[in-house]
Amino acid sequence: MYRWALVSNTTIAPLVPRLRQAVKRSGVDCEFFVAEYGGSSRQIFSPGSDLYAFRPDLIVLYLDIQQLKPMFELTVPFETPENRELLIGELISEVTAMTKALRKNTSAVLLTNNFPVQPRTALGIGLDHVYKNTLRHVNLRLHQALTELQASYVFDCDGLWAEVGFEEYDHRFEMIAQFPFGVKMQQALVDEWMRFFRALNGLTRKCIVVDLDNTLWGGILGEDGPDGIHMGDTPEGRPFRRFQQTLKALTRRGLLLAINSKNNMADVRSVFQQHPDLVLRESDFAAMQINWEDKATNLVRIARELNIGLQHLVFWDDNPAERAWVRERHPAVLVPELPQDTAKYVDVLSRCETDTLVVTGEDLKRAQMYQEERQRREFQAEAPSFEHFLDDLGLKVSIEPVGSALLERAAQLCQRTNQFNLTTRRHTVEALTQFSTSPFSAVLLMHVQDRFGDYGWSGLAITKVEGTHALIDTFLLSCRVLGKNAEFALIAAVVKWAGNRGCTHINGFYLPTSKNLPCKDFLEQCGLKKVSGPAGESGHAYEARLVDLQIPRTDHLKISMGL
Amino acid sequence: MNNVIERIKNTIASTFEIPVETICDDSSSQTIEKWDSIGQINLVMALERELELSFTMDEILQLKDFASICKVVAAKAPR
Numbered sequence: 001m002y003r004w005a006l007v008s009n010t011t012i013a014p015l016v017p018r019l020r021q022a023v024k025r026s027g028v029d030c031e032f033f034v035a036e037y038g039g040s041s042r043q044i045f046s047p048g049s050d051l052y053a054f055r056p057d058l059i060v061l062y063l064d065i066q067q068l069k070p071m072f073e074l075t076v077p078f079e080t081p082e083n084r085e086l087l088i089g090e091l092i093s094e095v096t097a098m099t100k101a102l103r104k105n106t107s108a109v110l111l112t113n114n115f116p117v118q119p120r121t122a123l124g125i126g127l128d129h130v131y132k133n134t135l136r137h138v139n140l141r142l143h144q145a146l147t148e149l150q151a152s153y154v155f156d157c158d159g160l161w162a163e164v165g166f167e168e169y170d171h172r173f174e175m176i177a178q179f180p181f182g183v184k185m186q187q188a189l190v191d192e193w194m195r196f197f198r199a200l201n202g203l204t205r206k207c208i209v210v211d212l213d214n215t216l217w218g219g220i221l222g223e224d225g226p227d228g229i230h231m232g233d234t235p236e237g238r239p240f241r242r243f244q245q246t247l248k249a250l251t252r253r254g255l256l257l258a259i260n261s262k263n264n265m266a267d268v269r270s271v272f273q274q275h276p277d278l279v280l281r282e283s284d285f286a287a288m289q290i291n292w293e294d295k296a297t298n299l300v301r302i303a304r305e306l307n308i309g310l311q312h313l314v315f316w317d318d319n320p321a322e323r324a325w326v327r328e329r330h331p332a333v334l335v336p337e338l339p340q341d342t343a344k345y346v347d348v349l350s351r352c353e354t355d356t357l358v359v360t361g362e363d364l365k366r367a368q369m370y371q372e373e374r375q376r377r378e379f380q381a382e383a384p385s386f387e388h389f390l391d392d393l394g395l396k397v398s399i400e401p402v403g404s405a406l407l408e409r410a411a412q413l414c415q416r417t418n419q420f421n422l423t424t425r426r427h428t429v430e431a432l433t434q435f436s437t438s439p440f441s442a443v444l445l446m447h448v449q450d451r452f453g454d455y456g457w458s459g460l461a462i463t464k465v466e467g468t469h470a471l472i473d474t475f476l477l478s479c480r481v482l483g484k485n486a487e488f489a490l491i492a493a494v495v496k497w498a499g500n501r502g503c504t505h506i507n508g509f510y511l512p513t514s515k516n517l518p519c520k521d522f523l524e525q526c527g528l529k530k531v532s533g534p535a536g537e538s539g540h541a542y543e544a545r546l547v548d549l550q551i552p553r554t555d556h557l558k559i560s561m562g563l
Numbered sequence: 564m565n566n567v568i569e570r571i572k573n574t575i576a577s578t579f580e581i582p583v584e585t586i587c588d589d590s591s592s593q594t595i596e597k598w599d600s601i602g603q604i605n606l607v608m609a610l611e612r613e614l615e616l617s618f619t620m621d622e623i624l625q626l627k628d629f630a631s632i633c634k635v636v637a638a639k640a641p642r
Contacts, residue, residue: 014604172607172620177600183608 002201005033005056005108009040010064011179018190026194026203037178044101056108057426058200060193061098062157064178065115065135068094073118076134077127084134091138096145103149107430111196112146113157114139119166150430153196153357160188195355201426202416205334205353206308207256207286208247209299211317212263216244216280218342221267232277239342244279246346251284254363255354256306256370258287260298260315265290286370295322296329305377306370307479309515314352318342360409362456372453373480379452390484390556394451397486399459399493400562402436402443406457410445413460413476418515420477420487422508422522423539427462427474440465441473442497444563446490448481455481459490463497470498472508475522482518488552489559491526497563499546506546511539526551568633570613575629578602578609591628610636 004023006012013034023030033054035043043051051059065072069091076084095112102110117135121128143154161168168182181189198204213220217240218230230237231244251257257280261268268290272282282288287305289298295317303310310332317323318338327335336348356363376393383389402410407429414427427435436443446459458478464471472494477487498506508523524530527550528542575590576583579597592598598606607626611617616639618626626632 011601013601014608017605172618172623173604175620176623177604179601179604183612 002028002030002058003033003054003056004030004197005035005051005054005059006062007035007040007043007051007059008062008064009067010062011037011177012062013037014177014179015181015186015189018186019193022190022194023197026198026201028197028201028203040098044098047105052105056106058197059102059106059108059110061102061110061112063095063098063113063115065091072135073121073131074123077123077130084130088134088138088141092141092145095142099146099149099152103152107151107428109196109200109428110146110149110152111193112142112152112154114142114154116158116161119162150433151428155192155196157189160185160192164188191351195353196357198353199355199357200415202418203353204312204356204416205314206312207258207302207306208250208314208316208349208352208354209258209260209302210247211319211322212259212261212268212290214318214342215316216240221263221271226267226271226275229271229275231275231279237277239345241277241279243342243345246349248279248284250349250354251367252364253359254356254366256286256366257284258302258306259285259290260295260302260317261290262292262295263290283371284367286367286374294325296326299326299330299333307482314354356412358408358412360412362409362412365454365456369453369456369480376450376452392451393484393556394558395484395486395556396449396558396560397446397489398560398562399444399446399490402432402445402460404433406445407432407436409457410443410460413457413478414474417460417476417478418513419479419517420482420519420522421513421516422475422519423473423511424513424516425474432462435462435464435473444490444493444497446477446486446493448484448486459486461490461494463494465498465501465503468502468504470494470501470503470506472506475508475519477519484557485552485554486557487519487522488526488554489557492551492554492559493561493563495546495549495551496561500563504546506544506549508542509539510542567614567636571610571632571636572629574609574613575606575632578606586629588630589628 006016016032016034020032033051033056035051043049069087076087079087099110099112115135115138117132121131139158146152146154164185168185169180170182171180174180210216216231218236219228221229231240233241247257272278287302289301291298299310299313299315303313310330313333315323315326315333315335316338323335323337326333334353336352338345338348380389383392410432411427411429414425414432418424432443435441441462441464444461444463445457447457448455448459458481460474460476461472462474464473475491477490495506506528508528510520510523512520523542527548528544531541531543572583572586575586579595579602581595592602603623603626607618607623610632614636622635625635
């Protein structure tokens, strides 16, 4: 059960029903806590408060500047520069006192707003800029101070108001209950918080599947020929060019692209090889289904080829009939409604549930990794047997305790891995730091590579020691390294670590979810036996003496352990 | 007109999660538990959505009980 708390120095409770609905649609079970009106200080600063007793996973802190510095926009333009500096300092201190207290008393993820800068005040153009630049300065420093804390993020409330427009400022609701948000702004806030929620809960979509004709370029290749399609520096071509450039930038931060198009492969290939205006190249696409078959089936093929779920796909097609068809056949795929005007595509790209919170080195190499995976698949198709294939892959695995440089990647693994994940605990960087620095626990990371390339850091195990028992808190493998028996190398490392710490027993836990069926029998395969678990926990507990374990052989892996 | 009164009744019922039959002319913030200032906002949003109109501040202040809500809505010019 995910626990989401909201704390504010003004009224925000009316947002909760809308938020509850949005979370429900995402399929996650969630409980909410809203600090009572006027109670935010007590909830934040008393370690025994209801807020902390609620044990939230995520806290949204919404601060109204009018409560902190009333009429800031009308007073600050008359202050001396020195006093302005003092005011800035006071605002920052007030906010950071709250976030530091939250950080101290809970390991929840924190999400705080920045302050909306009114586009104009009654004071006029001679003085408006003083207020505006001062508040922008506050926002910059606030962003820095808040993101220095672990697991603390800032959402751009200023940007949301600019997008929605100040007509959405509802003075009636403000007068009645200090709740100034019109319906559009309420939705904008909820949508923005959901972006963070999805990124924190492994719900990020990983691949945008695009059509070609009139989507990636203007015109129809089969009818207009390669010289008749538009994506160059002309009025017809520029919107498509801009769209391609944006998609290209998205691949740089680790998002995957695929093609789903009704076309002849040969025609498309020659465009990719010869057209001077193409921004994206064939190597930018992790998968291509270019045929005359139905696009819904193609999506299934793409998902399977990339080893991701339909829930990770975004389907992007200019044809409303195709969009409707896919929506009906695959409700799990996101099919954004597209404007007629290609120039407006880029805006829709930011509303496709593809947000991630951190870009890691892995993300930056992802396109290359998918190229390498395609080569592996070709090799596998040619191998005489699966065993031959594994033996000839030249797999190398190395396992070591996580260092500070890899904590982000470790957290990303915890947040995103769903299939081979025994307990699906969404640990943050802060939690992982605690595990890795404590003498009673360890976070082991596994790196996998083969003759085709690098899978990167793709396995993680967190083990805790209680007396002579080693408890596996978390054990997961990225789906890209499934089917290579690398998981047995990782558990062998866990066992070695436990043995070094003097443990005689190992305990594991399997918490079933809708997605982690692939690892249901893993602990049993290693020789652990089911035992009755701690009261109140759903799932299956396992135990074995270290000497009784029977970890399957991994002769095809070359393993090195830095324990 | 009856139709509008029914719709207002249903909106009050669903906003405050009470049975529609319990609503009478003097159902108000005094008699309905969830009808506090936040309830007032929720009610205004629900009525505006259901009846496709917007209330001015003055009108909102008059939405004190079922009877006066019907009166205010009836007095509004058709959109």
